[in-house]
Amino acid sequence: MLSRRKLLIAGVTVLGAGLFYAGDGQNLIYSALSESVTGEVIDAPTAHRLAESGDLFLIDIRRPNEWEKTGSGEGATRLDMRREDFIAELDKIIGGDRSKPVALICARGVRSSRMNNRLVEAGFTNVIDVSEGMLGSAAGPGWLKRELPVVLDKE
Secondary structure, eight states: OOOHHHHHHHHHHHHHHHHHHHTTTSOHHHHHHSOOOSSEEEOHHHHHHHHHHTSSEEEEOSOHHHHHHHOEETTEEEOOTTOTTHHHHHHHHTTTOTTSOEEEEOSSSHHHHHHHHHHHHTTOSOEEEETTTTTOBTTBSOTTTTTOOEEOOOO
């Protein structure tokens, strides 16, 4: 006979798998955690093209250990969103002009959507969300699965 614990674990596993497959292979839990963004949303190939052409600042807001595992998208500047001076550092990167286009990318679009809204509240007027992120989400397969170029070490 199955114990309650085993039944609970099995139920959570089935539920998690169901949510994953219901989202065409994308994890719907991540999608539910994302906030609606007030600005534009673009896919990873568009973010790469615009960053490489100099038409936007692509900011990888993930943690350093995440950068070490996957690298960052080519053309991205690394800026850990947990830094207390995040907004001040972003201001330095964009030369203090908060109307310049800034695209945020994280792993799956959850943190980028939240930071997008924080930046809008702080007076940034052209914040863009790369909602599929590096690893993919309901918005798309992500930077890595699209085989877009990455930079592994940015010392």
